[in-house]
Amino acid sequence: MKILNLFIVSIVLLLLMPVKILAQKQVVKGRVVLCNALQQTEALPYANIALIQLPDSTFVTGAVSDEQGKFTCSFSRKKNHSYLFKVSYTGCSPVFKTITSQSDTVRLGTIKLKENALHLKEIVVVAPLKAMEQKGDTTIYNVDAYPTPEGSYLQELVKRIPGLTYDPKEKTITYNGHTIKEITVNGKDFFKGNQQVVLENLPVKFVSQLKVYDKPTKQEEATGMKSAEKNYVLDLQTKKEVNNAILLSAEGGYGTHKRRDINGKIMRFNEAGDNFMINGQSTNRHYTTPYDKNISNTIGANITKVKDQFEISGNVSFSNDRVGNESSSYSEQYMTTGNQYAISESNRLSKGNRFNGNVDFKWDIDSLTMFNISGWFNSNRNNSDDHNREATFDTNPEVSTQNPFDRFEEIDPATYINDSKRQSKEQSQYSNYNINTSITRRLNKKGNNISFSFSTAQNQNKSKTYTLSSTRYFRLSDIAGKDSVLSLNQYQYAPGKEQNYTLNLAYTQVLTKESRLQISYGFNANKEHLNSNTYNLGAPDDKNIPIGILPEGYEAGNIDSLANRSNSLTSGHNLALQFTYNGEVWGIRSSLTTTFQKRSINEYTGRHQADTTINSIEWQPNLTLTYHKGDNYAMISYNGGTSQPMLRDLIAPTDYSSPLNITRSNPNLRASYSNYIYAMFNNFRKGIMVGMSWNQQINSVTRATIYNTETGGRETFPVNINGNWGLSGNASYDKRFNFFRIYLTGAGNFNQNVSLINEGYDNQMPQQSKTHTTGLNSDLRLSYLPSWGNIELNGKWTFYQSKNSLQNRNTYTRIYTLGLDSSINLPWDFIFKTDANYRFRNGTGISGDDENEILWNIKLSWKFLKEKQAELSVYWADILSQRKNLSRSATSTGFYEYYERQLKGYFMVSLKYELNNMN
Numbered sequence: 017m018k019i020l021n022l023f024i025v026s027i028v029l030l031l032l033m034p035v036k037i038l039a040q041k042q043v044v045k046g047r048v049v050l051c052n053a054l055q056q057t058e059a060l061p062y063a064n065i066a067l068i069q070l071p072d073s074t075f076v077t078g079a080v081s082d083e084q085g086k087f088t089c090s091f092s093r094k095k096n097h098s099y100l101f102k103v104s105y106t107g108c109s110p111v112f113k114t115i116t117s118q119s120d121t122v123r124l125g126t127i128k129l130k131e132n133a134l135h136l137k138e139i140v141v142v143a144p145l146k147a148m149e150q151k152g153d154t155t156i157y158n159v160d161a162y163p164t165p166e167g168s169y170l171q172e173l174v175k176r177i178p179g180l181t182y183d184p185k186e187k188t189i190t191y192n193g194h195t196i197k198e199i200t201v202n203g204k205d206f207f208k209g210n211q212q213v214v215l216e217n218l219p220v221k222f223v224s225q226l227k228v229y230d231k232p233t234k235q236e237e238a239t240g241m242k243s244a245e246k247n248y249v250l251d252l253q254t255k256k257e258v259n260n261a262i263l264l265s266a267e268g269g270y271g272t273h274k275r276r277d278i279n280g281k282i283m284r285f286n287e288a289g290d291n292f293m294i295n296g297q298s299t300n301r302h303y304t305t306p307y308d309k310n311i312s313n314t315i316g317a318n319i320t321k322v323k324d325q326f327e328i329s330g331n332v333s334f335s336n337d338r339v340g341n342e343s344s345s346y347s348e349q350y351m352t353t354g355n356q357y358a359i360s361e362s363n364r365l366s367k368g369n370r371f372n373g374n375v376d377f378k379w380d381i382d383s384l385t386m387f388n389i390s391g392w393f394n395s396n397r398n399n400s401d402d403h404n405r406e407a408t409f410d411t412n413p414e415v416s417t418q419n420p421f422d423r424f425e426e427i428d429p430a431t432y433i434n435d436s437k438r439q440s441k442e443q444s445q446y447s448n449y450n451i452n453t454s455i456t457r458r459l460n461k462k463g464n465n466i467s468f469s470f471s472t473a474q475n476q477n478k479s480k481t482y483t484l485s486s487t488r489y490f491r492l493s494d495i496a497g498k499d500s501v502l503s504l505n506q507y508q509y510a511p512g513k514e515q516n517y518t519l520n521l522a523y524t525q526v527l528t529k530e531s532r533l534q535i536s537y538g539f540n541a542n543k544e545h546l547n548s549n550t551y552n553l554g555a556p557d558d559k560n561i562p563i564g565i566l567p568e569g570y571e572a573g574n575i576d577s578l579a580n581r582s583n584s585l586t587s588g589h590n591l592a593l594q595f596t597y598n599g600e601v602w603g604i605r606s607s608l609t610t611t612f613q614k615r616s617i618n619e620y621t622g623r624h625q626a627d628t629t630i631n632s633i634e635w636q637p638n639l640t641l642t643y644h645k646g647d648n649y650a651m652i653s654y655n656g657g658t659s660q661p662m663l664r665d666l667i668a669p670t671d672y673s674s675p676l677n678i679t680r681s682n683p684n685l686r687a688s689y690s691n692y693i694y695a696m697f698n699n700f701r702k703g704i705m706v707g708m709s710w711n712q713q714i715n716s717v718t719r720a721t722i723y724n725t726e727t728g729g730r731e732t733f734p735v736n737i738n739g740n741w742g743l744s745g746n747a748s749y750d751k752r753f754n755f756f757r758i759y760l761t762g763a764g765n766f767n768q769n770v771s772l773i774n775e776g777y778d779n780q781m782p783q784q785s786k787t788h789t790t791g792l793n794s795d796l797r798l799s800y801l802p803s804w805g806n807i808e809l810n811g812k813w814t815f816y817q818s819k820n821s822l823q824n825r826n827t828y829t830r831i832y833t834l835g836l837d838s839s840i841n842l843p844w845d846f847i848f849k850t851d852a853n854y855r856f857r858n859g860t861g862i863s864g865d866d867e868n869e870i871l872w873n874i875k876l877s878w879k880f881l882k883e884k885q886a887e888l889s890v891y892w893a894d895i896l897s898q899r900k901n902l903s904r905s906a907t908s909t910g911f912y913e914y915y916e917r918q919l920k921g922y923f924m925v926s927l928k929y930e931l932n933n934m935n
Contacts, residue, residue: 042093044115046124048085048103058202058287059085060129063105067091067115070098093118103127147752148178150647150700154229155179155191163803164220165841167884170252171215172839175808176801177226178703178750178757180250187212191228191248192698192705193748198231200251204289204320204329213295217265217281218252219932225253234378234388238456239467239524241534241596242605259287264931269301271891271924274308277301289322304899306919307340307365325380332373340365341916346417348911349730350773350822351723352783356433357413358728359420360406368398384458391451402440408433408728417902417915429490433728436676438485441564448475463526468519475514482507482553482563487676491726502675505555506575507566510548517541520590531597538590550578577672582619584663588612588634603642610635617663626667632687634658647701655692661685661717665734676729686736688715703751712741720772720782721909735772739786742767752801759797766790769908773822786821787908805840818906827911829859829904845884847877857902861913869898887928894921 044067049057065079065087076099079089093099101124104110108129115122147161162176174182174189182189189196199214231249236242266280281295296315303310316333342363349356374392381387405421407413409431415423454469483506492500522536552573553566594607616629640653670680691714696707718740719732744765751758767789774782792815799808812835817828835853842848856868877889897920905912 041090042115042120042122043088043090044101044122044124045088046086046103047126048081048087048105049126049128050105050108051128051130057126057128059083060105061085063087063103063129065089066102066104068100068102069094070100103129105129148701153644154227155700157226157228159220159223159225162801165803165805165839165847167879168220169216170218170220170223172806173220173223173226174215175799175806176752176757178752178759179700180226180228181759182215184216189215189250191250192700192750193707193746194246194248196228196248196250198247198249200249201285201291201320202254202287202289203251204291204322204327213281213293214252218263218283222254222258222261222263222285223252224255227251227253234386235454235456235467235469238386238454238458239465239522239534240463240526240532241524241594242598254285254287256287258285261285261932265928267926267928269889269891269924269926271301271922273306273919273922275301275922275924277924277926289320289327292319293317301924303339304901304918305339305341306917307342310339312337327378328376330373330375333371335370336368337370338365338367343914343916344417344420345915346415346420346913348412348825349723350785350787350820350825350908350910352773352822354410355412355825356408356410356723356728358406358408359413359415359417360404361421362405363403364400365402366398366400368396371395385455387453387455389451389453391449393449394447396444396446398442398444398446400442402438402442404438404440405436406438407435410725417913418917432490433725434487434489434676436485436487438483439563440484441482442479443481444477444479446475446477449473463524463532465524467522467524470519471517473516476512478511480507480509484563489727503555505553507551507553507570508548509551510546512544512546514542514544516543530599531595534592534594534596536590536592536594538592540588540590542584542586544582544584546580546582548578548580550575578621580619580621580671582617582664584615584617584619586613586615588614601643601645603640603644605638605640605642607638608636613660615660615663617667619664619668621668621671624670626681628663628667630660630663630666632660634660634687647699649698649700650696652695653693655690657690659688659690661687661734665717676727678729678731680731680733682734685717685734686715688713688717688736690714690716703749704747705750706745706747708743708745710741710743714738716740718771718908720774722774722782737770737772737784739768739770739784755800755802757797757799757801759799760795762792762794764790764792771908773909783822785908787906788819789906790817791815806838807840808835808837810835810837816904818911820906820911825911827860827904827906829857829862831855831857845879847879849875849877867900867902869900870896871899872896885930885932887930889926889928891924891926892921893924894919897921 048060048063048065050060051057061081061083063081063085065081067076067078067089069076077089077091079087081087089101091099099115101113101115102110103113111127111129113124113127147158149156149158157177157180159173162173164172164176171182171184174180179192180189228248228250230242231247232242233247261284263283263285264281267277269275269277277297277299279295279297279299281293283291283293285291294315294317298311298313300310300312303312312335314333314335316331318329318331320329321327340363342361344361345359347358349358372392372394374390376390377388379387407421407424409427410433411428411431413420413427413431415421415427450471450473452469452471454467456465456467458465483504485504487502489500489502494500518538518540520536520538522534524532524534526532551570552575553570554573589612590609592607592609595604597604611634613632613634614629615632618625618627620626634657636655636657638653638655640651643650665681666683666685668679668681670678672678691712692709693711694707694709696705698705715736715738717734718737720735722731724730742765744763746761746763748761749758750760769787769789771785772782773785792813794813795810796812797808797810799806810833812831812833814831814833815828817826819826833853833855835851837851839847839849850873852870852872854868854870872895873891873893874895875889875891877887879887899918899920901916901918903914905914
């Protein structure tokens, strides 16, 4: 039997030997790029790869290039046969490569395809253009499927694309509810911090596609470990003729109320990523306060440079602003026996300069090593003048929030608690910088890698504050038996400095093609130094000492009890374990971070000193599950975290610098822990999105409040408390049907905020104050979007309610808005735009039509010259002069209403010229 088995094995080996000799396993690799007339190249995905056996031209196997243009093709090579590789792409001339090497792996290098100049005019193929495509996690919008009026800019295109929304007031663009954090051009960094400039100035005719995707950071891209945080990017794919195009525009306008707008910019685009932009603007047309000296002057530059394995991008800007506003407010402070009410008026003027910039440099040292360094800096100087008056009562004064002191003398004097008038002048300087470096090294073909990162940051500030105030206490008597008056004329100098250092070392193990495991160690240190001195400058009524001027020998007025010195050091060791799985349908991300923290502080205020060191451990778990199949995407995530109380809240000496707002610490504070759960579902093609979240804090830190009923002042101190939680949800439907777009969204939230409140200083335990706030809102937009313009009808509803447990106080506000927004291209190159909104309110304390408003704006433009480069326009804002700014909010301690005076309409004439130099 053994001989028979040996014979059979021998026969099998003899039969397989020729196969081994005749067939050899061979792998062919390469990369496909598209080469233009200027010999500039870009990766070409989805190119067709075909292997042909000669001489009979038999097809052997094939492949398709990936997003980076790379391909891999394997086959069994037969002896005495020749092979030919064919690389082709629609509209390009094919390239043929003969395979002669006998090596197991053949590298063809970079294969360049060029566009085919031969056009078959006799054949016209007509096929419907896909408006939207979903390729993996990337949503692609084909611009030609969304016709826009002639001469439109990118913001007009965004209006027509379901899923994308641009808010011109907030200058933000969102994708299915997520904020677009960055705009890139042809996949390269550009326009960082200048989204408004792009959306309102880039012509639609320059763009062929829009791509939206969750872009990993350079560190995440190198390690393959993507965080749960979304970083959505809008990538503009420009047309071929835009390559090396120069865009130049200049505009000037002037109007009533000294409105003006002067701006200019120049941009250059390059397919390879070499882009730049310079822009400047001097304007006050978007300021809505009536101060006629409002102005914002800005000049900035962006640049991106790509060469071989290097990529650098950055921007720098300088701005000078002057802003003035007048505001007033009304508030109710919740108390145990009866609420306390306050009214205030403020007139503020500020002037400031800002200089900031950032830079990002990436270097692919070799195919296995990536180095990145980035940084930013910011420098501010600001001067402000503020005049404020505030009064407190024990019953509702029943006055208008818009003009609270007009009827002050008519209020019952028996309800007065205090009346404070304050003038302040502040000069501040602030500068900071941040530098981040990282290097990642891939260890093997499998993808295992090790990475190291280091960052350092420094914040430095210096403020000088002059205060001239007089507070009258109606329930305290002086020696003469009259109302007590506290007058202050003080100067405070407060410099501070903060430094931070962080380093991290991580190792990533590739488990399978879809899964990775990372373990990391990090160290961080934060050092902070604060210093504050307060000086008494003499009698406030001394006319020889104007506010903002220090008299000679002012140092003698140093108030030792208000001096503050603080030095703190926080260091921590972080250990983290992270696992990710990214399958075709399911995805998992889980992590656990443990921080061993040491904190020390040395602080004294006047004669009181505190010095302590505290050790603690913090935990941060995270779990995220995702499901992505077809057009359906679902996610559920949990985030938790320990948070230690601030050292100042634990041991800081009592601060009496503000007699009406005394603060002290609490050495018995415990760490708090937060829970946050978020779930969402999205169907990209059907335009449906639903989300819900829940948050809770255990041992959350809040400030207990003890009110002084005689002075109207308060003393606060931190305490741990439970019962703070919130629930929110939202849903939207965004769909386009031919020329019509329907957008419907609704959201709601409920929150419970808890605090402790007491009156007097009788050592009684403060009572719990629970405030329930409910917010509901909805937004419906019906748009008609033909190629000659757009017409949109919209309606909004907002409801806000707060209930407090102490006095069973219930306040609510409803706001209804009906609007029309349209743009029409008229004959003879005229463009007419108008938007109108009717907003009416009702609720607690709101009566009559005084709170209602109609905001109506119109603009008429005329384009002229041969290529329509020039545009003359007239703009009339707030035609009916009804603009208002009124807002409400509630916390666990009180209810607040805020009003800011508004500019009542203006008229403006502008002239704009554009020069677009394209290939």
